[in-house]
Amino acid sequence: MSEGAIKGKVTVRLRPGVLDVQGKAIANALADLGFGDTEVRVGKVFEVSLDAADADAARARLAEMATGLLANPVMETFEIEVD
Amino acid sequence: MSEGAIKGKVTVRLRPGVLDVQGKAIANALADLGFGDTEVRVGKVFEVSLDAADADAARARLAEMATGLLANPVMETFEIEVD
């Protein structure tokens, strides 16, 4: 990777309505630990350094990565941020 | 959960020295798919709705959850955001 790499972030979340088995277990555990009633959804974040001309180019590239690999469109949605 | 729940976010990342095997595999896959050379780190994000008096109280509580359960200090660091 060259020095001029841009850093971006792809956050992947389960689509609303899709069962979040981890979130459910974590909320139960938090309750057991005395944190009371919570609702938890678990997502993934991919922090990617990539070569791109500018922020817009990086954003477009990250969107392609997300559709092609990082997110599973059947169950997940994604969101992109670029520094 | 009551109506007045506050939404917060705990992002958990691997410590810099810890090998991120998933990130490496994803970077390889991205290269194979023609995305060129990238560097990828994978983290988790927990979106938590909780009852709290205000944003500061929520932040404090999320920090307790992170130290108490959501992150493992041996390998991970965390960061907290509250809407």
Place this chain on the structure above:
Amino acid sequence: MTPTPPYTPEVIRQHGLTPDEYARLEALLGRAPTWPELGVFSVMWSEHCAYKSSRVHLRRLPTTGPRVIQGPGENAGVVDAGDGWAVVFKMESHNHPSFIEPLQGAATGVGGILRDVFTMGARPIALLNALRFGRPDHPRTPYLVKGVVGGIGGYGNCVGVPTVGGDASFDACYDGNILVNAFALGVARADRIFLGRAEGVGNPVFYVGSKTGRDGIHGATMASEEFGEGSEAKRPTVQVGDPFTEKLLIEASLEVMGADLLAGVQDMGAAGLTSSSCEMASRAGSGLVLELDRVPMRETGMTPYELLLSESQERMLMVCKRGREDELLAIVRRWGLDVCEVGRVTDSGRFVCRWHGDVVVDVPVGALVDEAPCYDRPRIEPPSPTPLADADLPPMADAGADLRALLATPTIGSKRWIYRQYDHMVQTGTVIRPGAGDAAVVRLPETQRGVAMSVDCNARYCALDPYAGAGLAVVESALNVACVGARPVAVTDCLNFASPERPEVMGTFAAAIDGIAAACAALETPVVSGNVSLYNETEGRGIHPTPMIGMVALMEDAAAAVGSGFPTDGLAVVVLGEAPPALGGSVWLGLRGDPLRGLPPRLDPAAARKVIDALLAAHAAGLVASAHDVSEGGLAVALAECTFAHGVGVAADLSAGEGPLPARLFGEAIGTVVVATADRDALLALAQRLGVTAWFVGPTGGDRVVITVDERRVVDAGVADLRAAWEAALPAVVAARGPL
């Protein structure tokens, strides 16, 4: 807003009902259905639940026998395993969901088949899976393989049921429609089997397990439709498996059953709450009333329609004996599961659902179940296959190179990449692990006995001749279990076919049923459970007929099980049986172009029966050091495979065989077995006494595979070299990177 009648033809079509079926439905009700009722009929009359195209043919299968405790019709089949124990097993498809979302599709397939088994009161002790993928170089194949294997492993590993075997192969006919068939087997006391019946008027009905969300609504109708443009839009209906909850559900259910609290129980599988309650009421000849608003919900704003059709996973419906409610609640809550009384058993013969007191569904159970459509669809007799003239055989330059190439095909190659991802040892009962023998062997808890299992189907044979091909699947799986030393006792099947609305497909279906029936009758292995999966096609291109067979076998002493690899030098290798080698549909023919030519192997169940009896007699006499049946790739591949486990070579002289060289080496002679024995004379004498051809081909030993024909050394290859090619086959397929 909830749609109300009259419904448009489009709405009726979306519910998978033909105009005729809808007219019948109105006639049965004497009125138009409410919206939730339309949903209920849509799933209950789907191919998936009603078996409307297959029922007339399934009746021809043999389903009874002295060991059969429960045949088809319940959640799983039950067979007497001796000493008061029973084995409970079934196989089921999850093809369409796995093509759309391979990881969750395969995972929920495992979850579903496990529930079918423990719902009968049996503790699951083994899982197997049979997988069919498209051609290895199809761009989507690596993604599908990784997803499906990850899903099966992820689920089975977590619930703690060992995945002890399976079958996987690749063919272009599955490019647009993979097959994921999951098999589960459990063990129970024979007098403690639970049935899916809503018995006892007034008994309360409990909902147990995960909360209901909008998962997989219309999943059952989806499984009954072919793919085409627009299936993308069906994506949000994907169900997510939660193996952790399933594990708790297994323990809670078995504990509740052990405490004798239940009058009936059924899992909520395809078509969820609707089919579980209607089937339970139908089997018991009772009725049910459900208060839908009490169903534990995961999402807000759910409607009666959605609650009735949701396919959320990890849920059970339990009919509790009146007066034992508190005990049930205590047990289920101790396992941390949601539980709620949602209804009662009635004697009305009607399925009634209320929503905050209002009746939203009120239909006769009989209309949903007994009156479901049943078709004898038009069919065309499958054409007879034509023999391949010797002159039309492709030339073979180097038999050794062909052997290596065959071993390197992903269909024949080692499946270690798959089963290494499956916990095949949990429960500490696995005696023959995947890869170690022709069938998996698991000990029956609290006994010395073993149960052997194998799943098989060669779809190329079925494409050439569905009658013979389907029968051969039975024969091959029976030979597999006999190789490890177990007596085949019963069968479960999973009949994967294309659209029944095409007469040529229906013709293959009917022929396959007859082939299975003939083979099962000859082998005295009745069919005790099974599943039909139709509409396996994409844009009019169907899969080969793939009637998967799961064979279950028993042995007195699990410790006597033997593997397929030659254990030591200096043994005699004997071929038992004289099935003629066939090149039609063979993998070798596939190396040279289209394999779908010529005659498939001959189906001769009576001859196979004799071989099995001889093999079992040889086992009993302690004459079998290893055994492996001849299948894909023929005798040469079988011999090579026997050398891999322990690195023990072989020198075989195949001069006594018949036919052209490619047939002798690579012809697929289903019904022959490669046995290694320390006492050649005794084995040959035993075979002769039982009227089975036995043929000594040479000794084990060294580190090479040497095959001689008419004093010509046609193969001479290092075991390590061949094994490397065989082991690289599957990793090469999944190493390719493709889009989702």
Place this chain on the structure above:
Amino acid sequence: MRFTVVSFPGSNCDHDCVRVVEEVLGEQAALVRHTADDLDRPDVVLLPGGFSYGDYLRCGAIAARAPVMAAVRRFAEGGGPVLGICNGFQVLTECGLLPGALGRNAGLDFVCDDVWLTVEGRATPFTRGVRRDAPLRVPVAHHDGCYFADDATLARLEGEGQVVFRYVDAAGRSDATANPNGSRANIAGICNAAGNVVGMMPHPERCAEPLLGGVDGRLLFDAVRGVLS
């Protein structure tokens, strides 16, 4: 002698451990649930394998915070022998009774296979007298068995003889090809500073009878029995 097997929701090798204790060793086993505040008179405590709480979040993380762990900690701090197997090892690192952490396998896939182990370091209750001249063959079955500790911790473990098991090949060589999961220094199992708490990813309970194809795992159970009797 009495072995207490601690069962969390999602544990799935708990009954396998009980079976080895009762049927192979002929000793007493008590199964204690995650909610218990008492371990039911144990001489030895086993934390079994499985997927406690589904392995959701991190393996062993939620179990490490279950009520029963207070009693396990007391028993361990009092010098009682504790063996965590697979998920049990993950629980022990998550609750701090053992140093380091277990992350996703380097190959990213679940691995179920036989591996070879050398017995090293100090003699723990589970390895006292166990042969050191030839590797043991023991199965692994895990998705998250990649042992991680920072350099300082690793140096301490090595220096104090706290590395108890290391992945090797059949010939006893410890290199990357013998490492099923990418663990640092091929570490398969460690003990605490006192030596009474041991965690290991491989499953000795799966190879304690000839029927299952191996008996090397039995050596560990025999060792602790020998130490205590």
